[in-house]
Amino acid sequence: MAKENGKQETSQSIKVKITKKSNVQPKKKIGRKECQLVTFDLPYLGFFYNQKLLIYKGNGSDYEETVTKLKEGLSKVLEEFYQLAGILARDDDGVFKIVYDDDMDGVEVLEAIVDHDGKDGDHDGMMVSAEELASKEISFMKDLIPYDGILNLEGLHRPLLAIQLTKLRNGLAMGCAFNHAVLDGTSTWHFMRSWADICCGANTISLAPFLDRTKARSTRVKLTIPEAPPQPESVALQPLREKLFKFSETTIEKIKTALNSGKRDDIPPFSTFQTLSTHIWRAVTAARGLKPEEPTAFAIFVDCRKRVSPSMPESYFGNLIQAVFTGTAAGLVTGNPPEFSASMIQAAIKAHDAAAIEKRNKEFEGNPFIFQYKDAGMNCVAVGSSPRFKVYDVDFGFGKPERVRSGTNNRFDGMVYLYPGKDGGKSIDVEISLEANAMEKLEKDKEFLLDGEVV
Known part of the structure; x- marks a missing residue:
């Protein structure tokens, strides 16, 4: 072409x-x-x-x-x-x-x-x-x-x-x-x-x-570029589809209320992010049709500005994020009530404190290498961006955006981007990239969509 x-x-x-x-x-x-x-x-x-x-x-x-x-x-x-x-x-x-x-x-x-x-x-x-x-x-x-x-x-x-x-x-x-x-x-x-x-x-x-x-980190890391740097597979070579799912504030509150009603008393309430992440992880795992014993992973790119010691200001310019992982067998995710998966996500986020961040940094500094963008793990759902980012407030003098999207770069099977909904409130837009057959099933999953809209 x-x-x-x-x-x-x-x-x-x-x-x-x-x-x-x-x-x-x-x-x-x-x-x-x-x-x-x-x-x-x-x-x-x-x-x-x-x-x-x-x-x-x-x-x-x-x-x-x-x-x-x-x-x-x-x-x-x-x-x-x-x-x-x-x-x-x-x-x-x-x-x-x-x-x-x-x-x-x-x-x-x-x-x-x-x-x-x-x-x-x-x-x-x-x-x-x-x-x-x-x-x-x-x-x-x-x-x-x-x-x-x-x-x-x-x-x-x-x-x-x-x-x-x-x-x-x-x-x-x-x-x-x-x-x-x-x-x-x-x-x-x-x-x-x-x-x-x-x-x-x-x-x-x-x-x-x-x-x-x-x-935030003063260590000098000597990183060698290989003669042939790792080339991420082109999205065009993968049978992927991308869809935008719009969840209203009412829908999210409905999911959140149901999830928190089933949690144990000794577990803190699940946040909106944990609720929606659980909803997505379970639905994508089901849509993939994985065998009960097959692994599935969930990854979140966590903002560490307030987690490092000493903490960094919100205005810190650079990368101050790390990927946090959890995972289990697919059958446990789909076969258990949603609070099972939500507890795993909640625990992984809570455990990523200053000590965990320091440990991760030292491990990388001891053996630095160049990651590929899709090194998230098998059957992974990875969440990037955040509904906290006020993307619809970016007004250059000719009005708010009609739509804000992520491009085709850095997408792989299971990549998810979250944005606040254009309608405001606590509505959230969910961009998901999936293998074509799994996406077709997800679009028909009434338990996932509820009254959500697919774009």
């Missing part, structure tokens, strides 16, 4: 045409800055760039004016978040670091239009609307996000952040690709909200990023 501007063209996805490529640097001179990557960052070098897609319905603003405003705001916000305008490097000992200098290219910005059969799509009738895209699967929209299939190790030669702004009939699609070795979800949305605030007229950001990673 042909490629144009580095984008893979398929009949299953919208096509785009890149009309302009530029780079954005911090507005003011900063000079040379270096920041050592620490133990919390290094496991993600073998992952893909972390992709986010925000779809906006315009307020009548001209596309070119909007792009100019976004780039001006980006230049301003990069004065504080200048690390995103740098590149990865290694010192003579093989220790990874972020290097920024004023003469570097900065953030890559791509401007694009929808391309229909080679036509430019300038006419409104040739373009798609924000509402149409908001209801599509991410595989259809993958060309709206840059750096598809690019490993974070490529940050040695590429910008650490790339942004694609695609013109829609009545709005704009903002695709972002962040180098995951540089930041986690908390830092991603801190940056996005700060950028939006600047675009809305703020002179300064409300919360400056805490940039000294060595306060």
Whole structure:
């Protein structure tokens, strides 16, 4: 299949045409800055760039004016978040670091239009609307996000952040690709909200990023890059499907009440996250049709900012997450009441305290290696992102997003992303990637869906 501007063209996805490529640097001179990557960052070098897609319905603003405003705001916000305008490097000992200098290219910005059969799509009738895209699967929209299939190790030669702004009939699609070795979800949305605030007229950001990673971990880890770095399998080679399941606040409360009514008195109440995680783990395990004796695992990427000692501020900029695992036989998950699985998840999260984090760090530092993004375990359900991230508050001055999604990178059979629902309250959107047959069963599982909506 042909490629144009580095984008893979398929009949299953919208096509785009890149009309302009530029780079954005911090507005003011900063000079040379270096920041050592620490133990919390290094496991993600073998992952893909972390992709986010925000779809906006315009307020009548001209596309070119909007792009100019976004780039001006980006230049301003990069004065504080200048690390995103740098590149990865290694010192003579093989220790990874972020290097920024004023003469570097900065953030890559791509401007694009929808391309229909080679036509430019300038006419409104040739373009798609924000509402149409908001209801599509991410595989259809993958060309709206840059750096598809690019490993974070490529940050040695590429910008650490790339942004694609695609013109829609009545709005704009903002695709972002962040180098995951540089930041986690908390830092991603801190940056996005700060950028939006600047675009809305703020002179300064409300919360400056805490940039000294060595306060969380000072150990210098010498990491050797193999001659042939591990290449994650392409999602395109796997028979995967991705769906968005929307759970209302009422539905979640119903599940949570039922779960807590069956728990033992000596167990603390199950949280909303533990409740929904249990609901997903049990349903996916059943949909996979596993034999009772087959293993199944559950993984959560836990924010460690308040778990490390001393604790780090919410504004800590970088990765301060670790994967927490639990698992058992599939038959025990599906055959027992839901509080059985919920207790396992609750216990795993509680046990990941400062001592457990320190132990994990020392184990990695004693034998550092590059993970692959799918090293979660057999028959795993892995939860990333968080409904705590206020993704629908990212308003650049033309309204809240119609939809916020994760891209196709870093997806494997059992990967789950959680986002707050657009409707607000305690509603939650659940993105799930599964093998095609299992997904078909999950979509028909009335006990899983309840009154939820599938997009």
